Amino acid sequence: MKKKILSLTISLSIAMTLFSSTVFKVNAETLTYNETTINENLNATVVPDHIVLNWTEDPSTTQTITWRTSKDVNAGEVKYRVKGSTDFTTLNVDPSNIKLFSTVASDTAGSMKVFSVTIKGLQSGTTYEYIVGDGTNFSNISTFKTEVSNNSKTKFLIFGDSQSGDSSKPIYAPWHDTVQKAYSENPDANFMVNIGDLVEQGQNYQHWNNWFNAANGVINNIPEMVVQGNHETYVPSGGSSKPEYFTNQFSVPNNGPFGYEGQVYSYNYGNVHFVVLDSQEDEEAPSNDNFLKTQADWLEQDLSANKQKWTIVMFHKTPYYNKKTRNNPAVKDIFTPVIDKHHVDVVLNGHDHGLSRTYAINGDNYYTDYSKGTVYYVTGRSGNKFYTDLSNKTWDAFFQDTQDSPTYEVADVVDGKLTIKAYKYSTTNPAYSNSTLVDTLVIDKDNPNNSTSLTLNKNDKTKLSVAGSVISDYDVDVVNNKAYVDPSKIAEVYKGTYDKTTLTLTINSKKYVFASSDLLNNDASKVNLDALYKSGIDCKYNSDLNVVLIDFTGRVDTTGFTGFVIGSIPNSGTNPPSNGSNPSGNNGSSTTPSNNTSSNAGNSNNSNLTNLSSSSLPKTGSVIGMDLIIVLGITIILSGICVLNRKRISEKIHKIISK
Template identity: 35%
Template sequence: MKLRIGLIFLSLIITSFAGVLCTSQPDYGLVDLNATAVPDHVTLSWTSDPMTTQTVTWRTDSTVQNGSVEYSMDPNLKDKESIAANVSTLKTDLGDQNIHTATITGLAPGNRYYYRVGDGTKDWSPVYSFMTEAEDTNSFKFLVFGDTQGDDDANPDYSLWQSTLHNAYKANPDARFFTVVGDEAQAGLSNLHWNHWFAACKGVIESISYVPVAGNTECRDMNRDHAEPTIYMDQFNVPNNGPYSNDQAYSFDYGNMHIIVLDSQLREEQEINPDLLNDQKLWLDKDLSRTTKEWKMAIWHKPPYYTRVIRTNEGIKAAFAPIIDKYHVDLVFNGHDHAYSRTYPINNDLIVSTPALGTVYVVAGRSGQKVIDDNVQNIWCASFYNPQDMPNYIVVEVNGSRMEMKCFKMDGTLIDDYIIDKTSGDTPRTIVPVKYNEPRLAINGVLLNEPMLPTSPSKINGKWYFPIKPVVLYLGGSESVSGENETLSLRVKNYIGPGIVWSDKKVHAIVLTNASTKATLDNTTISLPDRVIVDDDKNFLISADDMKTLCGFTWKYDSDMNILFLINPSKPGE
């Protein structure tokens, strides 16, 4: 009897927990997700003024050549008006399908409209609704989601994304739009993945506008081959005001906020457009110079202030951050790392004391299936959380000169709460990290501490030196010493230098010799800028410039914090 009661109690707990995690969405895995004559993938977005227009996009199979939107302020579509859609063919790996797009104009600000889409005769969607932006809006809410991709190319699973999205919208039915910071689909050139992604979005994406952002997985197929993200670009409609007049980069205003979307996928798109970052830099500068909005926000996928142990995006930082600084963008959302982090305010790559002087960068976490283990809290992180147990989402609420950002787990548990008030500062108040008495060493923003770091970095003959062993161990390598020689075995990704090839993903051996300006990499002799030094405690020290020559690490010294930063080489284009 006790066992039976215990089992019933356990069943109630499991049922209750499942109810918290999942709202009453249909099980999309049980229905046919391929295109038919009946409209699906119904999506709201903006291509013009959110106060007076609304763009609607949907999909049918290729037999449906006509499309129409019927709309009215009446839930039963009494006194409805209609507008014809533009129809285009999207070629996918699952065959052709037609994309229908219509922009309704002349709408009244601050009103709810009801609509349906179809072929104009017999095949119609259900009736949905949307709200136009009210005049003089300075109070509104929107939702931000981390990467929503699954974790299996061959077997798409977007059930966690479905639960995260619907839980967030159920808790915030007054949200006016939502965005995913890229990597919507695990294989963005596979229509199978988009079928599952849209099915998971059903119930939200036809009710509030979606702000699309491209990620690296939008540019690849299920064989991990990269190409232009055609499926992504052809099924979402946005303002054609960016450098390419498409979904890659664009901007729009909502209320008292100017919102910018950028494309950070130079590595994936380098052969298609090697000027991707340069083109956007020029456009971004012009775009920000024209806005007079109180708040400025930018969104792109790959984070300049990352949380992965060895993955960096210094090229992205160099391209966009100086312009973000120049025009004081308040908030930047990124993805890619699948952890949640919020930086201190940053200007000119330095932590500053208030958001009035710098930009807060947020890595949005993960809102789908894929979990990444090697995330860490870096020096620039004021708040950090790695969502291993369940996905997360972010709610941003603007109220005049005050903006509050809350990060929640999928079940509603609060992770972080941060407020920027342009009149009174931020909450919690930014406290700039103190300057260390002794110089410290950081790799990709992570401090090395004792006992791993046996001695502090120091300047010798005007050059920064540090012990190489802890750096190699941190990177997953090994070290051995024999007499005056030190042998280091490690693998460094993404670097090719004079006489040096690390990009073959093999473990290589470096031999350093005390007092020498020569090193050997396998059997190749490498000339170093500075001589190797062995200190009194038998630690082999090399200069920061030696590290750059051998392994491609860039470096900088931050005098405000007394930290020597070593930065892992990025992949080309990052």
């Protein structure tokens, strides 16, 4: 009899526990992330959703939470408690932090309410549970954890472009798969970062609706510290604007330059100083370098005050790019001198959708010693969109194509050691059905010999690199330390022309005309490199690699230019040649992962942009609804009663069935 009573007691206790944790009206909605319809409420309801954690103040004692509801909700509150405790503390949202958000004219007409609240006075190193709502309708329970005191350990997830790839097809299932997988395998991550182009069309709310739904279960449990990309500025009618949808949905530190609120900021976590910049001059202030210079001035002040052991700067567009010819010269010219001056350890970029990391770079010189330069890391793509014209560039120590799979990175900082591991994961490519490690970068300041080795391939003969890609079957003529280049090789890369009779190189409708005095032995295929530079073509010579680099930036300044000297003393010239690294991060000889292309690579002749086909995928990270909890509770109670008297219950059930 005692056993029967004990069984019933346990059953009732379990059931009551289930009911006690669901005393509020909660959201039991099934989320979709490939939806193509949206209503006047932007699919918002009275029940909060699009819940996202950010930091605006000290991560060890505060937590900022932002969410949205339909426009008829006028009040907001957060209830929170230390995980494992019983009673919630309630904090009301200040009316000044409740915004009516309305779409732009060219988007589907609609509006919603956005709420934001910062909880202060929290205990460091503590996990909290929380719900948000209006006093009647509440979200499901989520958690957050404050930073521990005197922290020197940091773990965060990195996601490159998560956009759909087609503004008319807001497909975010690949983004859902990537972010959910990364978090499920790294539940101890302190936070996550997206390196821009979160969505395909930033001023189109359907894309945001799907993006938030896809990330549900992650961004409401670990903070999301966002970086803006160029696609955040795009409007449905064409063109671009300020990224209003982006800045209205994420709460970030308000410590950047005036006019860049929500777009430029910095914060500390552990012994790392993080900086976020806005690289979108072309979209927000075309041909106005002051847009970037204002940020560079602020960056100078910010980094001058930085006392952290590590510094990581994040912005979307790539100074050291993967695309065939698409470069970002203004970003490179204006941001990198400040980065060089303050020796930023790593710069995280997106935009190109490739996975790559450079040598340690300072002043366009390449080094094998991490203490002498900055690693520029292109973070791949976590969503549906990929390019087919990416390649391993002269400045890359590692490169891998991402046509065959989305990617994500996991960064760990432990005291003086930084590790970044890159993974491929795909639900459509069996080769990456599990998270597959493809690269590891280790920078160990305390024990440099443990760092991932970097080596430079110095060519015996001077080579030509056009848009970062070496022309393999061509050698530059060098006479008396002067280089002579065949302009037709440049024209081939840019799909331009070179007229040997008129000595005219035409690239993108612009003409570069040379004189006969610029030729070697009156040979039209051998033009002095100095003449190319003076004509406005960006030229450099890298003595470590013995490579002439040609690019078109429109930013050449010949003031004080005295000519190139080929064969000068190398900048670093230390280690033996190699190209790539072991995915495990081990030093020494290893087999570099191949520059994989997917089964879709055959489409490369049709377009440089390809989208993975959409599919109806399982919804992971979903929340148990109230109805399921009730059924489960009743089942448990009945099970306990059955233990008390199996025979009596059986007879009653039989009578009911007979009726």
